Amino acid sequence: MEIDLSQFHEVFFEESFEGLDVMEQELLNLEEDTDLENVNTIFRAAHSIKGGSATFGFSQVADFTHVMETLLDEMREGTRGISREIIDLLLKSVDCLRGMLHKLQDGEAASNDYVELVDSFNRLLAGGSADTSSDSDNAEKNTSSIDSNTGWSILFAPESYILQTGNEPIRMFKELCGLGHLMVTADLSKVPSFEELDPESCFISWQLELDAEIEKIVVKEVFEWVEDDCKLELNSTGGAITETSSQEDTAEPEVSKVESESDADTDADTDADTDADTDADTDATVKPAKPEISQQPLQTDNKLVPIKEQQTKVAKKNTGTASIRVGIDKVDTLIDLVGELVITQSMLGELGDNFEMSKIEQLINGLRELEANTRELQESVMGIRMLPIGFVFNRLPRMVRDLSAQLGKKTELVINGEDTELDKTVMEQIGDPLTHLVRNALDHGVESIEKRLATGKSETGIVTLNAFHQGGNIIIEIKDDGAGIDPQVIYAKAVEKGMIQDGIDIPHEQIIGMIMEPGFSTAETVTDVSGRGVGMDVVKRNINNLGGSVDITSVLNEGTTFTIRLPLTLAILDGQLVRVANEIYVIPLASIVESIPLSGLKITRIAGNMPVYKNEGEYIPIVELRDEFEITYEKQSTNEGLIAIVEGENRKIAIKIDELLGQQQVVIKSLESHYKSLQGVSGATILGDGRVSLILDIVGLSKRSAERSSANKARVA
C-alpha cells in the first residue's frame, strides 16, 4: 500500500518548529538550572524530529539530529556534564536545523551548513569518549569513534514477535543494500515443524555481510526501531578495530555505573590531559560546569564567562506558535458554549412542537437564553484570535543571551505580563520592532561592566519588558537601567546633521524623540548590533502603521524607557456603556476611576470658563461630550446625569454622561478599515441590538479637548 507522505509534510514541519522552540527554551533554562528533566525534554524533541525527518526522507536533517541526539543522550545519562560550550553548540544546531527545515518547507534542498556543526559534534564526542576510553568495559558507548571499516558482519536475530510489532526485516535489508554490497545468510535452524509453525512469528535469524566503508552508527540506525526486540551483533570486518558489542538496552544500568567509575578516573586524568581539545565536564552528577578554555574552532565568540552571567527569566509555559494555536481552555469554553446552545435549542424546539399561549413566558426566557448563548459564543470565537504576548517575548531571552555574550555585557531580562492578550495580526507585526528595541537597550542602553561599576551600579544590567492593558490600549514597555540618553549629545548630533539649528531651545523630550528620526544614530562607533541609524525610524514607522505610538523617557545614568502604545484592533475590552444625548458610547472599564451623580456636585469654573470638578485637591476638567463631539440633540444638557471620572496616561478628565447603562465585554472593531481614525475614539463595537457603538479613547479625548479649548470652534464642512 502506497501512502502519499507529502500530505503530512506540513504537520511534520510545524511539529518540528515547535520542537525546536521547545529545545531552544529548554536549553536556555538549562543554563540556570540543570534539571535532568530539561535534558529529557530536549532529547525527546530532537528524537521526534529525527524520527519524522527519517520517515519523510529528509536524510540530512535525520543525520544531523542523530549526532545531536548522541550528545544529548550522553548528557541524559549523566556521562557528559553540561557546559556553556555544549549549550552554545546545541543552540547553534537548533538555528541550523530551523534553517534547514525552512528550506525544505519551501521545497528547496537543505543547505549543507550543518556539516561544520556535525564536525564540531564529532570532535566533542570524540573528545568525550577519549576521556572514557581508558575503561575497557566501555564498549557499549555507541558514540565511540570508530574509524570506518571496510565492512560489517551483522548477526540479526529478531524475537519471534517482531512481525507483530510491524517491523519487516526485508525492509531493513533493503536499506542495508543501499549502503553497500550485502550478503544475507538465513539461519533456519529454529524454524519448527510445519504443524507447530505460527505463521505470525519469526523464527529465522540472519547473518549479514555488508561490504561498505561506513560508520557503525549508520548501520545501527537501520536497526534503530527494532533494537529492543532483537539480538544484534555488529562486527567490523577487515578494519583495524574489531569491536563486538551487544546492543541490548538491558545493559544500560550496568553501563552507567561503569561510566561513573570511568568518570572518576578521567577527573584525575583531565588535569594532565592538556591536549584534550574539548573538556567535557565529566562530573557524573549533572551540575553547571565550570567553563574552561576550549580550543574548539567554532567557539569564536565564546566569551568564557560564567554560565550564570545572564539569567533570563523565561516564561515556563508554552504560549502559542505561528499557525493559530488556541489554548485548550478557550476550546473548552467554546465546547461548553456550544453544549449550552444545543440544550437551549432543543428546549425551544420542544416548546415549538406543542406550543400554547400559557408557555409564552417560557418561550421568552428560552429566546433570551439563546441570545445570551449566541453572544457568548461569538465573543469566544473572537477571542481565539487573541494570543498572549508571551509568544513574542519568548524569542527575546535567547537574543539577549547571545547579544550580551557578543557585547561582553551582563544583562538580565525580566519579563512581566506575558499573558496580556493581543490580536494575532498586531502581534505578528510587533515582533521586529520589539526585537530591535531590546537590541538597542542592550547595545546603547546597558553600559559595559566597568562603566557600570564605576557609576556605582551592579554589574548586571536589567532590561525589563512589561506588557499590560491601559485605557483601551496595549502598552509594552522596554526599560533598561543603563546610561540613559543624553539630550545634549542628541542635540549636538542633530545640529551636526542639520536637522535643527544651533541655539534653538527645544524641550528635552522632543530632543530625545529625535532619535526616532530617519538617519539618526548616536552610537559613537557603529557596531554590527546597532548604530547604523536605520532602525529606530523603522521601529517608529512600523508602530505608527499599526496605529500605535512610541514614547521615550530617559533619565541620564538611570536608564531609558520606551513605551509602545498599541491600539486594540480586534481586542476584546471590558466596557461600560453610557448614554450621551441619544448616542451610546463605550468607555473602557479599566479607565473609569469613579462616577458621581451631577446633582449636588460642585462645579467650579477656572481659567477662562473651563468647568472643573474639584476632587481631593486636584481639579479635573469636565468634558461635555455633546459639545466636544458636536452631537445635535434637541434636549438641552441639564444638571441631571452624572460624570464619569476617567484616567488615561496619568491625566484625569471627567466626562459628562446622561446615563450609565450596562457593562459588557465588547469586541473592538477598527474604524480605519473603511474610514479614517478618529481622535478621541479608539474604535467601534457592535451592541446586542446590532447597532454600532463607538469606544471612547480617553487619552485622545483629553488631548484633543485640551487643544480644543484654545482653538476656535468653527468647523469647515
Next chain:
Amino acid sequence: MTSEIQDVLKEQSDNVTSMNLETADENKGSQFLSFDIGGEEFAVNILSVQEIRGWERPTYLPNSPVYIKGVLNLRGTIVPVMDLRNRFRFTGEQYLDTTVIIILKLKKGDKERLMGCVVDGVSDVFNKDESEITSVPDYGSGVDARFTAGVMTIDDHAVTLLDLTNLLSLDLINHPYTGASNV
C-alpha cells in the same frame, strides 16, 4: 421595494456574467445602476455595488461633516455612510420610504473599501456602451466636478455617471479630528 430591487440586481448581475461569457455581442458595454437624488438621476457601474440596504439611522461619528451620516454594521464590518443628497448640496433632508443605502466598493491595490451612500431611491439597471458616455458640461454645477465622470442619455433623460474614486476618496472628506486612514 428594496428587496425587489435587490432581486433584480442579483438577477442582472447574474445575467451580466452569463451573457458576457456566452453571448458577448448582444450585451455590449457595461451595466449601470441608476438612482434618484433630489429629483435628478445618477448612476454607478453595477460592478461597484456591493448591496443595497434599507435606510436606517447610522451611528453618529463625532464632529463629522454634514454629509457623513455615521457608521453602520454590515454583518460585523463597520462601514461609513455618506448622504449623497448632502454631498451634492441638494437642499432638504428627508428620509422617505424609498430611501436606501447603496453599499459601494472601491478597490485600491488588493484592498477593498466599502462606503454606504444614501440616495432617495433606486431607479433602474441598464446597459450602456462606454462610448456613449459624454463629458459633463462645465457649468459650475452644485455637484463638485471631481465627483462626476460623464453623462449618459437614457430614454430621453440625462443620467450623471459618478466618479467613485473621487466620491469615495477619504482624502476629499474633510472630517476634523481624523487621522490618516489605513487604506
